[in-house]
Amino acid sequence: MTMTTARRRGVALAAAILSVALVLTACGSADNGGGDTGGTADKTRTVKADNGDIKVPAAPQRVITIGNTDLPFIDMGGKPVGVTGVDESELALLPEDQRATFRKATNLGDEVDLEKAASLKPDLILVQIPDAEFKKIEKQLGSIAPTVFWGLDTEWKALAEGIAEAGNVKAELSRQKSGFEGRIAKIKQTYADIIKNTKFVNVDRYENSDPGTFVIADIGCVEIAQDDIGMNFPKAAAGADPLAYTALPFEQIAELSKYDAIIYPADAGGKPTEVFAPVVETNTWKALSIVQSGHALGVFCPGNNSYGAVLRYLDSLDRALATLAAKK
Numbered sequence: 606m607t608m609t610t611a612r613r614r615g616v617a618l619a620a621a622i623l624s625v626a627l628v629l630t631a632c633g634s635a636d637n638g639g640g641d642t643g644g645t646a647d648k649t650r651t652v653k654a655d656n657g658d659i660k661v662p663a664a665p666q667r668v669i670t671i672g673n674t675d676l677p678f679i680d681m682g683g684k685p686v687g688v689t690g691v692d693e694s695e696l697a698l699l700p701e702d703q704r705a706t707f708r709k710a711t712n713l714g715d716e717v718d719l720e721k722a723a724s725l726k727p728d729l730i731l732v733q734i735p736d737a738e739f740k741k742i743e744k745q746l747g748s749i750a751p752t753v754f755w756g757l758d759t760e761w762k763a764l765a766e767g768i769a770e771a772g773n774v775k776a777e778l779s780r781q782k783s784g785f786e787g788r789i790a791k792i793k794q795t796y797a798d799i800i801k802n803t804k805f806v807n808v809d810r811y812e813n814s815d816p817g818t819f820v821i822a823d824i825g826c827v828e829i830a831q832d833d834i835g836m837n838f839p840k841a842a843a844g845a846d847p848l849a850y851t852a853l854p855f856e857q858i859a860e861l862s863k864y865d866a867i868i869y870p871a872d873a874g875g876k877p878t879e880v881f882a883p884v885v886e887t888n889t890w891k892a893l894s895i896v897q898s899g900h901a902l903g904v905f906c907p908g909n910n911s912y913g914a915v916l917r918y919l920d921s922l923d924r925a926l927a928t929l930a931a932k933k
Contacts, residue, residue, distance in 0.1 A: 668686065
């Protein structure tokens with residue numbers, strides 16, 4: 606699906622130098638930046654993260670999210686006071702209430718404005734960016750508020766657990782996990798025969814793809830279909846780069862005929878995404894027997910770095926598999 610695996614985006618250090626006065630103002634205020642209401646802001650607890658054991662407020666009131674923590678925290682009901690840049694195309698995939706929450710927060714930009722961050726008086730900062738970029742701003746962030754950091758290698762479920770623990774949104778995480786586990790079990794039971802006997806391939810294009818190219822994608826939402834559900838997709842050999850890193854010319858679309866079913870990226874309405882549309886418009890695609898038999902399935906992937914987004918993906922995948930089952 607659309608390549609959203611832990612957005613993998615970084616941030617750059619803004620040129621601002623924090624003054625002592627700003628650092629001293631970086632303590633809590635009244636607006637609730639968390640999700641759960643239990644506890645008080647003056648109580649603390651210790652959480653484990655990639656930057657060590659960090660003492661955080663038991664019920665943080667003013668949370669800043671940086672990098673890949675923005676959307677998972679909001680997804681679990683958090684209301685950050687400060688966020689970093691998210692593409693409009695990515696925001697458009699969110700439910701309206703989550704878009705409103707994001708836009709209500711102060712945007713610190715892709716280049717995190719540390720002075721502006723301090724002025725928000727946060728009592729907690731959540732960060733997932735490249736390690737090297739975090740090292741550049743670790744001390745400055747730590748002087749503003751307790752800072753909890755996860756590297757990009759942190760798997761999305763572990764990141765959700767960490768954000769929920771630090772950000773005091775564990776009740777919503779628990780609800781989402783229960784829904785996820787139930788949906789996975791239902792899909793595995795309902796489509797057991799298809800899962801066991803169907804050779805799938807997941808194809809995609811990216812916004813920065815060269816014209817006339819596509820990829821066989823083994824990262825993104827397909828990882829959930831493959832690893833959690835057990836669907837059979839091609840994947841890279843151990844130690845090799847993901848298949849998704851190799852652009853393939855449209856001339857190789859015909860080679861998809863060796864699979865039993867194709868999964869391709871669709872919007873919420875089931876139409877091919879704008880980026881992928883050039884593939885389905887080719888005569889080679891239209892001539893595939895898989896396509897002509899209705900075994901090419903559009904699936905909506907709004908993201909794969911939080912349970913809420915993944916549940917929406919599973920809803921779409923469930924509908925696609927039901928279509929496939931009806932053709933058996």
